[in-house]
Amino acid sequence: MAVQNNGIREHWYDGILDALKIYIPGNSTFRTMRARNARTGTLFILPFIIGFLVFMCRPLVESFIFSFNDVTLVPGQGYAQSFVGINNFKHALLVDPEYNEYLLEEVGQMIINTIATLVISFVVAVILNQDFKGRTLCRAIFFLPVILSSGVLPGIEHQNEFYDMMSGMAEAMEGSSGVNISEALQQLLSVSGVGNQVFEVVFTMIDSIYDIVMASGIQIIVFLSGLQSISPSLYEAADVEGCSAWESFWKITFPMVSPLLLVNCIYTIIDFFMKNDNKVMELIYQVTYQDFKFGISAAMSWMYFGIALAFIGISSFIITKAVKSYE
Amino acid sequence: MSKNNTVFIGKNKSFWDRNRRSEGYLLQRRTKQICISIVRALLMFGLCFMIIQPMLIRFSTAFMEEKDLYDSTIVLVPRHLTTENFQHVFNLTGFPTSMVNTLWISLVVSVLQVISCTFVAYGFARFEFPLKKFWFACVVLLIIVPPTTIQTSLYMSFANFDIFGIFKALTGGPINLRTSMLPYALMSLTCMGLKNGLYIYMLRQYFKNVPDSLEEAARVDGCSTLRTFTQIMLPDAMPTIASCFLFSFVWQWTDLFYSRNFLSTYKLYSVELSSIVSRMSRYFSADASVAVVVPVGRQQQLISIGVLICCIPLIILYCFTQKTFVQSLAMTGSKE
DSSP, rough: TTTSSSSOSSSSTTTHHHHHHHHHHHHHHTGSOOOOOHHHHHHHHHHHHHHHIIIIHHHHHHHHHHTTEEEEEEEEEEEEEEOOOOHHHIIIIIIIHHHHHHHHHHHHEEEHHHHHHHHHHHHHHHHHOOOOOOHHHHHHHHHHHHHHTTTHHHHHTOHHHHHHHHHHHHHHHHHOOOOOHHHHHHHHHTTTOOOHHHHHHHHHHHHTHHHHHHHHHOOOOOOHHHHHHOOHHHHHHHHHHTHHHHHHHIIIIHHHHHHHHHHHHHHHHHHHHHOTTHHHHHHHHHHHHTTTOHHHHHHHHHHHHHHHHHHHHHHHHHHHHHHHOOO | OOOOOOOOOSSOOHHHHHHHHHHTHHHHHHHHHHHHHHHHHHHHEEEEHHHHHHEEEEEEETTBBHHTTTTTTTTOOOBOOOOOHHHHHHHHTTTHHHHHHHHHHHHHHHHHHHHHHHHHHHHHHOOTTTTHHHHHHHHHHHHOOEEEEEEEHHHHHHHHHHHHHHHHHHHOOOGGGGGHHHHHHHHHTTTTSSSSSHHHHHHHHHHHSSSSSHEEEEHHHTTTHHHIIIIIHHHHHHHHHHHHHHOOOHHHHHHHHHHHHHHSSSSHHHHHHHHHHHHHHHHHHHSSTTTOOOOOHHHHHHHHHHHHHHHHHHHHHHHHHHHHHHHHHHHHHTTT
16 A cells, blocks of 8 residues: 555556556455546546557557568558668668758757747747737737648748749849848948858848747747736835846746746747648658658658657756756 | 836926926936837837738739739739639639538537547546556657658558458458548547647646636535536636637648648648649640649749638638637646
8 A cells, every 4th residue: 555655656566556456346446436536537538548549659659660661552451561670760861862951951940940939939928018009919910820820821831932022023123222131230240250150040040030930929928928927016026126127027027937938948849840841841741652662751750750859858958957047 | 117106296297397306317217118119119010010911912912913913013002903813713722612621620620629638638637547647748749749750650550441350351351541531530539630739738737727626516516527527617618628629720720731641532721722833734724634834923823812711711710719819828828
């Protein structure tokens, strides 16, 4: 009965033993209130358990096996596979001309985008938390991208050369006075002797601000709700003690909201990795359904998933460390 | 911060009078406030405009004739108004049918998903059962696994569906379930649809914050668990459930991944839209066997009309339900 006392488990398998007692009749635990409640609870999540085992666990294991096999379709019988070791991974990384490049590109883009999304959504949330006219309208508009940039829509928008053409025409109309802002800034900075490499990152951010704002609808709302849960009396107290707005931002607002940083960071990374206009996703889809190389596509997507997991792990490690230091 | 903390010194004193009394502090403060609000207004306007502008451009180009597209003197207002473009897009995407299909499939799927997710979320929030942490870790896994990882295997298993060889024994071969909606309906019913992990997470957060005493009171009065759930918990949870439903509906509406993989026999708008370019060259040639090259500008115009048609129902929906969307999401995020 070590399990019930204080809820401390003595062995790792105690949980499983406990589970057996709860689900199989014929012992003293089975008829207790606790066991009955546990059974009801299990009944509630039963759909999930079934779904997870059938539609998630099995395919996951299967595709993991696929990634080490050469899979071919056999008409009428399904598919045949033969073990090839890590050749699929080798093929994806060394032979496929695009996978490597796309992967690096997406990861780099992801790091920049995640940081930029977090910063922008935080700033916007702070602004939206202030009192001004048209705040409700602004909120509605900032949340609109959640709808407008889902599914097919961003992918199609991306290939929109038409808008480039339009803006090109507008520039041509204005003659030589049409200056690209980021280019001009770049020139200015390089003249003043600042390292180009560092600023390139910033310029990519500026250039992709549209994508970033379109991807930060949910993050803004999450930050905003965090900001609204801060009690106003804290600010009042700080004000009375002679704290400036700037100080109270860093001493009150930021530490109070920083736990949400982790949620948003993870959400942003996942969102970015799963976007439809992601080049790697497109490549995987193409390899699967146009080339019918199931083994290679499985290897590709497993590597992709591994990288995503690694990034989520790293970022949550960093953020929990950083947030802890505030406490 | 925006609170006016100035000491009250008299109703009829002018601003400058009060400023003199405060030794210039009032003026300084007021200037600061005005500056901040101007910067804020500019920033907000800029960002909002950036979000809306593509839609506006789409809207204006939608009514242009083809020659207007290449006329550099026309920027926003079309000179030759026409609705003929819409007709082309309707034909290209199989408009009424594909839209109706999308509508009812999105409805069915999101209702199924929300029902099952609500049950599961309640189970996670309110019951102690063995391996709870493990199962919840599975929910998190569900959120972070990219669907591409499992698509091959799912595709295969649905194309050759069989449970422990039962069908093989009965009909002499596995059955292809990809031709019906059944696989996806099953997946929705078992919380494996699009972003369902997220809905479970949201609803669980909500249920966790409802005070225990409500259920305890019900139990003392002899209410069964299921009845407590349906008659006490559900009515209060409606706003959150509604927002999950809306998310589910909207994301299903525009979804490409699951539609392409599991619902390929239905003409869905999102799928039709994604392949609109490849069908254009056939459509615009005089006889169907010869392909013509459609100019890029024209292509993009038609695509943007397609996107517009896809978005308009969603935007209308959003206008009416904006509060539900934002509020319950805000509630979920705050109690991390």
